[in-house]
Amino acid sequence: MIPRHLCLMGVSGAGKSTVGAMLAARLGRPFADADDFHPPANIAKMSAGTPLTDADRIPWLEGIGAYLAGHPGAVVGCSALKRAYRDRLRAACPDLAFLHLTGDPALIAARQASRPGHFMPASLLASQLATLEAPDADEGIIALDIAQPPARIVDAALAALGGS
Template sequence: MRPLLLVMGVSGAGKSTVAPRLAAALGVPFADADGFHPEANIRKMRAGTPLTDEDRWPWLDAIGAWLDARAAAGEGGVATCSALKRAYRARLLGARPGVRLLYLQGDPALIAARQAAREGHFMPPSLMASQFAALEEPGPEERPIVLSVAAAPEEIVRAALERIADGQGCRRQAAPGEG
């Protein structure tokens, strides 16, 4: 079975930089969560309005459907998603114990500098505070692979590949009552 990964972190952590490189190194498909947002969500974010949980559920379900399709095809894959709250990760990972969680963890000042430097993204830097306020870092029960975003993207990919090969942070056990 090919690896199936969910790369999470706040906006500006480097998900859209690291995840495609990781997918290429693993030889699996890649999907950026931004592509799953309904247009209404994008309009809200462009306007500087944080999304509500009600805005997020269909988005998370679409990402989950992509993960399910990759698993059913035996292809594996790498998807990004901020997945800031435990409830979001439970929705994405709960019935999918084979999905591995990779958390790109970073210092708010470093991520703010990255957000300020990027152009053309619908998530404005003004929403960074709401991202960190919502962030519930993964706990050990989620068996995350946690990597610092302070390193260069190539180093982060190399470290992720090593951790995946070692089986670290992999194969979360389904909790009682989960699929």
């Protein structure tokens, strides 16, 4: 049975918004993009090319956790780069399952370069990759290769989750 709450995690440009929205549509659940939960100060900081700190991320993560806890089922796209961030989201929503969108940093950089007007500049990719704590086996996180087309990634996610 597919968990009621899913989080597509990964660095900026990995496809969380695209794949997450497609997955949510297939499951008939709402989709929320974690970018929409950032306060203006975080957006300004990232827009200026300054990486967020853990302290910057705490209220953001709390907002995402509250969103998940307030919905009977939902899909979110959230970087969740550190285990502590994932644990904070799990504390708010214990049935939350994670899908890690991962792949070649050059592909991710190319994707970032193709989204003009996004507040997250491609220059922050290196800091995101440095911050990313690869999920440990005990977290039960499903890794999905982003080199595939989004529809195939959704199919792979559903298969890995035990759905169709």
